[in-house]
Each structure stands twice: as structure tokens, then as C-alpha cells.
Amino acid sequence: MQFKASEDIEAPIEFVFQQVSDFERFERTALRRGADIVRTDALKVPGVGMSWQGRFVFRGKTREMRGTLTEYDPPNRQRFDARVGGLEVVFTVDLVALSRRRTRLLVASTLKPHNIPSRLLYQSLKLVKANMTKRMNTRLAEYAEELEDRHTRTA
Numbered sequence: 001m002q003f004k005a006s007e008d009i010e011a012p013i014e015f016v017f018q019q020v021s022d023f024e025r026f027e028r029t030a031l032r033r034g035a036d037i038v039r040t041d042a043l044k045v046p047g048v049g050m051s052w053q054g055r056f057v058f059r060g061k062t063r064e065m066r067g068t069l070t071e072y073d074p075p076n077r078q079r080f081d082a083r084v085g086g087l088e089v090v091f092t093v094d095l096v097a098l099s100r101r102r103t104r105l106l107v108a109s110t111l112k113p114h115n116i117p118s119r120l121l122y123q124s125l126k127l128v129k130a131n132m133t134k135r136m137n138t139r140l141a142e143y144a145e146e147l148e149d150r151h152t153r154t155a
Contacts, residue, residue, distance in 0.1 A: 001126060005137045006106040007144040011151035013097040016105060017075035019147050020093055021046050030054070037065075048072050059124065086118030087111055107140060 009016055023039075023046060030037045037054035050069040055062055067082035067089075075095055082089040094106040113122040125132065 001111045001122065001129065003109045003111075003129070003133055003136055004107070005133070005140045006104055007140045008098065009103045009105055009144045009151075010101060010148050011103060012101055013075045013095050013103045015151055015154075016103045016147060017095055019150065020078065020095070020105070021074070023050065027052075030056075046072060059121070084118075085121070086115030087113055087121060105140070105144060107136075109136075 027037055027039065033056075035054055035056035037052055037056075040051045040053050041049055043050055046069075048069055048071065052065075052067045054065045054067075056065065057063070063084050065082055065084045067080050069078065070081045071077060071079035071092075077095070078093040080089075080091040082091065088111070090110045090112075092106075092108045094108075096104040096106070098104055111122060111125065113119040
């Protein structure tokens with residue numbers, strides 16, 4: 001199953017990539033939302049091999065997550081491979097420069113179950129896919145607006 005969303009942002013591709021590579025900010029956001037997340041690598045700068053381990057509540061159950069940054073191509077692409085229980089998740093962030101001051105942000109998540117409990121979760125997610133896609137689009141639009149505001153303040 002795949003979830004996709006895209007948003008156009010009034011900011012240069014380099015700025016947008018820098019912002020989507022601010023992993024510490026995403027870690028703090030996850031902590032504020034109730035997740036328990038820990039960085040498990042020793043890299044000093046963003047790059048392939050960065051990894052995280054976490055725990056969060058989803059659909060009334062605590063889920064364990066392990067994720068790794070497997071592709072890092074500034075300023076175009078990032079790919080994260082994660083495992084949530086028996087569910088394999090591939091999350092990609094692609095950026096396309098539409099002009100010198102406008103960037104398209106494309107995000108996609110692909111889920112693949114590997115055991116019976118993850119297949120049950122996968123089936124329940126299929127039932128609410130439209131709702132989850134709508135929430136993903138809303139959150140991405142809010143994030144794009146936040147990036148535009150940040151860019152305006154720094155320009």
C-alpha cells in the first residue's frame with residue numbers, strides 16, 4: 001500500500017532540503033507528540049547510515065520502530081527504511097526545483113506486511129486509507145506553509 005502527497009513551496013530547493021534534513025527538529029516534534037525516539041548512530045553530519053529507534057502508540061497499541069536513512073542525495077532525495085513490528089515501511093522525500101524560488105516537495109510511504117499481526121494492521125489501514133491520505137495532505141500543506149514562513153523570515 002502506498003500513500004503519496006505533494007506540495008509546492010515558495011522557497012529555493014537548497015533551503016527546503018536543509019529544512020527537511022533538520023532531523024533534530026523532527027525528533028523534538030515526535031517527542032512532543034508522545035513518541036519515545038532515540039538516535040542510534042554516531043554520525044556528526046546528516047548522511048546515509050543515520051538511524052533511530054522509537055516507541056509510539058498507534059491505534060491503541062504501543063509500536064516499536066527502527067529506521068535508517070538509506071539514501072541521501074542533496075538537494076534532491078532522501079529515503080528512509082523502517083520496520084514497525086513486522087511492517088516494512090519505505091518513506092521517500094523528493095524535491096524538484098520548479099524555479100529558482102519554487103520547489104515541489106513530494107513524500108511517499110510504502111507499507112509491506114511480513115507477519116500475521118502486521119497483516120492485520122495492514123488490513124485495518126486499508127480501510128482508513130482515504131482518511132489517512134487526507135490527514136497526510138493536510139499535514140504536508142501545514143508544513144509547506146511553515147517552511148515558507150521560515151524562508152520569508154530568513155530572507
